[in-house]
Amino acid sequence: MAVQAVAGATPEPAARPEAVAARRSWFAGLRSAKTITGLAILGVFVVAGAFGPMVWRTDPSALSDDVLQPPSGAHWFGTTQTGQDIFAQVLVGTRVSLLVGVTAAVMATVLSLIVGLTAGYVGGLTDELLSALANVFLVIPALPLVVVLAGYLPTRGSLTVAVVISLTGWSWGARILRAQTLSIRRRDFIEAARATGERPARILLFEILPNEMAIVASSFLFTIVFAILTQAGLAFLGLSDVTTWSWGGILYWAQNNQALQSGAWWWFVPPGLCIALIGTALAFVNFGIDEYVNPRLRVRGFHPRKSRRVRRTAPKQVVQDAGAAGDVLLEVTGLRVDYGDGPNAVHAVDGVDLVLRRGEVLGVAGESGSGKSTLAYAITRLLRPPGQVVAGEIRYWPTSAGPVDVLKMSDAELRAFRWAQLAIVFQSAMNSLNPVLRLREQLGDALIDHGPGMTPGQRQKRIAEVMTMVGLPTDRADAYPHELSGGMRQRALIAMALVLEPDILVLDEPTTALDVVVQRQILTKIMNLREQLGFAVVFITHDLSLLIEVADRIAVMYAGRIIETSTAKQLYEAPRHPYSDGLLHSFPLLHGPRRVLTGIPGAPPDLRLRSAGCAFQPRCTQAMAACTTTIPLLSATNLPTEAPDHQVACLLYQDGEGR
Amino acid sequence: MTTQSDQPVLEARDLIKHFPVHRLRRRLRGRAEVVHAVDDVTLTLRSGEVTALVGESGSGKSTIARLLAGLYPVTSGTIEIDGATARGTRGRHFREHVRRVQLVFQDPFGSLNPIHTIAYHLRRPLKVHGYPTTRAALVELLEQVNLTPAEQFLTKFPHELSGGQLQRIAIARALAAKPKVLLADEPVSMLDVSIRLGILNLLAGLVKSLDLAMLYITHDIASARYFASTTLVMYAGRVIEGGPSEELVQQPAHPYTRLLLESAPDPDRAGTGPDLLDAGEPPSLVDPPAGCRFHPRCPHAMDICRTEAPGTTELRPGHWTKCWLYSASTEPVPAR
Numbered sequence: 001m002a003v004q005a006v007a008g009a010t011p012e013p014a015a016r017p018e019a020v021a022a023r024r025s026w027f028a029g030l031r032s033a034k035t036i037t038g039l040a041i042l043g044v045f046v047v048a049g050a051f052g053p054m055v056w057r058t059d060p061s062a063l064s065d066d067v068l069q070p071p072s073g074a075h076w077f078g079t080t081q082t083g084q085d086i087f088a089q090v091l092v093g094t095r096v097s098l099l100v101g102v103t104a105a106v107m108a109t110v111l112s113l114i115v116g117l118t119a120g121y122v123g124g125l126t127d128e129l130l131s132a133l134a135n136v137f138l139v140i141p142a143l144p145l146v147v148v149l150a151g152y153l154p155t156r157g158s159l160t161v162a163v164v165i166s167l168t169g170w171s172w173g174a175r176i177l178r179a180q181t182l183s184i185r186r187r188d189f190i191e192a193a194r195a196t197g198e199r200p201a202r203i204l205l206f207e208i209l210p211n212e213m214a215i216v217a218s219s220f221l222f223t224i225v226f227a228i229l230t231q232a233g234l235a236f237l238g239l240s241d242v243t244t245w246s247w248g249g250i251l252y253w254a255q256n257n258q259a260l261q262s263g264a265w266w267w268f269v270p271p272g273l274c275i276a277l278i279g280t281a282l283a284f285v286n287f288g289i290d291e292y293v294n295p296r297l298r299v300r301g302f303h304p305r306k307s308r309r310v311r312r313t314a315p316k317q318v319v320q321d322a323g324a325a326g327d328v329l330l331e332v333t334g335l336r337v338d339y340g341d342g343p344n345a346v347h348a349v350d351g352v353d354l355v356l357r358r359g360e361v362l363g364v365a366g367e368s369g370s371g372k373s374t375l376a377y378a379i380t381r382l383l384r385p386p387g388q389v390v391a392g393e394i395r396y397w398p399t400s401a402g403p404v405d406v407l408k409m410s411d412a413e414l415r416a417f418r419w420a421q422l423a424i425v426f427q428s429a430m431n432s433l434n435p436v437l438r439l440r441e442q443l444g445d446a447l448i449d450h451g452p453g454m455t456p457g458q459r460q461k462r463i464a465e466v467m468t469m470v471g472l473p474t475d476r477a478d479a480y481p482h483e484l485s486g487g488m489r490q491r492a493l494i495a496m497a498l499v500l501e502p503d504i505l506v507l508d509e510p511t512t513a514l515d516v517v518v519q520r521q522i523l524t525k526i527m528n529l530r531e532q533l534g535f536a537v538v539f540i541t542h543d544l545s546l547l548i549e550v551a552d553r554i555a556v557m558y559a560g561r562i563i564e565t566s567t568a569k570q571l572y573e574a575p576r577h578p579y580s581d582g583l584l585h586s587f588p589l590l591h592g593p594r595r596v597l598t599g600i601p602g603a604p605p606d607l608r609l610r611s612a613g614c615a616f617q618p619r620c621t622q623a624m625a626a627c628t629t630t631i632p633l634l635s636a637t638n639l640p641t642e643a644p645d646h647q648v649a650c651l652l653y654q655d656g657e658g659r
Numbered sequence: 660m661t662t663q664s665d666q667p668v669l670e671a672r673d674l675i676k677h678f679p680v681h682r683l684r685r686r687l688r689g690r691a692e693v694v695h696a697v698d699d700v701t702l703t704l705r706s707g708e709v710t711a712l713v714g715e716s717g718s719g720k721s722t723i724a725r726l727l728a729g730l731y732p733v734t735s736g737t738i739e740i741d742g743a744t745a746r747g748t749r750g751r752h753f754r755e756h757v758r759r760v761q762l763v764f765q766d767p768f769g770s771l772n773p774i775h776t777i778a779y780h781l782r783r784p785l786k787v788h789g790y791p792t793t794r795a796a797l798v799e800l801l802e803q804v805n806l807t808p809a810e811q812f813l814t815k816f817p818h819e820l821s822g823g824q825l826q827r828i829a830i831a832r833a834l835a836a837k838p839k840v841l842l843a844d845e846p847v848s849m850l851d852v853s854i855r856l857g858i859l860n861l862l863a864g865l866v867k868s869l870d871l872a873m874l875y876i877t878h879d880i881a882s883a884r885y886f887a888s889t890t891l892v893m894y895a896g897r898v899i900e901g902g903p904s905e906e907l908v909q910q911p912a913h914p915y916t917r918l919l920l921e922s923a924p925d926p927d928r929a930g931t932g933p934d935l936l937d938a939g940e941p942p943s944l945v946d947p948p949a950g951c952r953f954h955p956r957c958p959h960a961m962d963i964c965r966t967e968a969p970g971t972t973e974l975r976p977g978h979w980t981k982c983w984l985y986s987a988s989t990e991p992v993p994a995r
Contacts, residue, residue, distance in 0.1 A: 188765075188769035188770040189770050189771055191764070192762075192764055192770045193772070194730055195729075195730060195761065196784040196787060196836065197753070197754040197758065197788060198787060200749075207772050210772075367851040368851050485940050515715035515716055516715065516879075516919060516923055517715065517918055517919065517922040518940060519922070520922035543852070545924040545925070545926045549924060549925065582853060586853050586855065586856055587852060587855075587856075587882075588884060589881060589926070589927070590884065590923060590927075591927055592927075594884065597860075598860070599853055599856030599857045600854065601857070602854075603822075603823050603854060604821070604853065
């Protein structure tokens, strides 16, 4: 009897082991193949630009008799029409192009940072003026402006060209940084920093700016590319100093001397290739930057799970053919849902058996990570990759025919099944409604799809009917979702769910985002409608107190499993599983004595770190030695016989082990 | 550590906060439209006591927290700390203010900067307010919120911790300034049910051990009953009832308080509870109803409710409401 000493002062257990990996993988971003390739190419260019002209001592401007020679040992990239060495030109050109690119990018980035951060953080008139300025620069076509500017400049050296380029290249970054600053400024942690008494400048530089480093870096890299391209363009047009060798300059001379026509590919291919390569390299480097800057991305992938053999308490229960009783509507057996594949797969739903009877309200209670929403998605077959059902059956029993496995339905069958037989209402009504369609159109869609015989008149009649049914004024049928209040949107969703009179209504936290009064109104409405129309409800929520009030039966989920199921009354009066018991003592009541409540020590489980035994064991005050090695299965053993529906997955109640 | 708590630490009088509506729309309509977020709110906080502010979303309760924390300037009204009026939402006066009044936010996942470590989050307020920033000081803060072993948490980033742990960090950060007043804006509503009480009990312990004056903002009136000695109920920008929590919950006076209590989940209640289908929804605060703001939804609304805002009526010592049903010395409506 090794009782886990976790009760009492609730010391929070130390954080997860993945944390250790975080710091070690600080340079994880640099380990990706793309980033390494990018850095390698970039390195070659930098070395070539910096030291190339010193090693390859041929003067790029020196004329010789080797006119228009293809690449050879003496002239690696061949020669021009005047016998100049193209390799030497490219080396010097690399230096010039990189210098112009980096200088212009530094200047443009500084400019865009100043404008973007100031506009975003100060707001008001400053923002409007700076944004207007940035917009003006954004719509002016860059190259023509550069052409005009370059045409009026007294000198056309590399630095001048860089200045001109940075003047046209900053506005794009400034716009993005402004938008980013605006959105970060509204985040809680900025307000929290203000509330601690931080000065605005410090907030800007130490709280906001670091969060934008990925954008700053990528904008910097792309400005380099932009600058190199623009410089090449200017040089190609002959608008920069054509006596300075640059990639664009080489192309200018190649073009002027009809290199293309004379088939001297070695003249124009190397500079062109250089431009393309450096663009690719910078794009590759950009991939790694996000991971380098964002601590959240430094941990890559899921933490490998220890694969330990798990002993199960009992052989898999033989599921009695409940359908024979006639009142079973939906029967879930052995359902398992994984996110991801292989050894790193997370078992979000891990062997769930569930029965929904006709006309009943089945409550599924659970906290974050319990798998309750995944269960809802699996039942409705709305699961998206990487989520996948790996085992189990979901049998639906229509009134007239034999059972159908929902998981084996074809797409057409599924379309007919969903909505007409089973409808779902999600938590976020705004996200579930189409913002650009009127309510009438959204309600009508289901009728068009599923009721082919209906005339438009009948459809409008039905729409008015369901709207009245859920308590929506019919004159709101032509409203768009944003014109409705949160409560009305949720009603609209329920109307949509009920428009085809389904047998099953799945509610996934339908009222969590709503206020208590509105929540109560909507729940009362649903329950009244259920009595009227006779559909069954699967009500998924974290709010156990609410479930006890409205549900007939409740299944409590923890770490992907159902750990207790019973009637609502039974669960409230005599919860068996320590977790259900703890949960029931986790919310204060409106009546009765005001006693000290403790909640449950520890935190909900991280499904990525699976334990070999009962998932609740680390938080359990009654844990035994066997709990760390054995996963208890749901069974009715050792429970009072007067509650045949009461099942619990806990070793305290199982034969031979514990009491 | 016990102090005489008769003298209020924080006293807010006649707070009004109006937010201007979008400028363009204002220009088009030719008049200044404002959101009446908070109107005529008076409240006092005392050392070693928790006062709950209960209301629905949009009732203005979070705005009050930000006004008291000095994050928003007030439109009118005064906030006094220890008898001295708070002024300014920036500069030296502001820092003076936040040293004494600290705010804990609702969303622990959003209120910590993802790119900074826990140690950074705790070090900054210590530094800003001129306290030593030694490792021991950081460890002490973490131990105050029961995060042990503290050393392990210092080098972590927010995403490596659970919601409950993050909220404890946020509380520790607020405590770093050694405030007299702690404002907690829905500190547990984003957390899992099973860990909420751990946080609430921690806060209750801190109120006692540090003799803090605390404002607990919540939409959950049952937790107000559990946690706060005094409860204030807010509706559409106004506080409409206040009193000792237990008395307010058991003998609510204002029709809105009753509606709120009837709507709250209650496992002891059989069936689906009272039929509240026609209770309507809260009004727009751009153009709030004249008179009592609850009158469009109130089953007892009278003519006077539609034209004049009710004054404060003291029902019992410490228990008051703003409702015409009680003000004209007529017999009170029997509680249901």
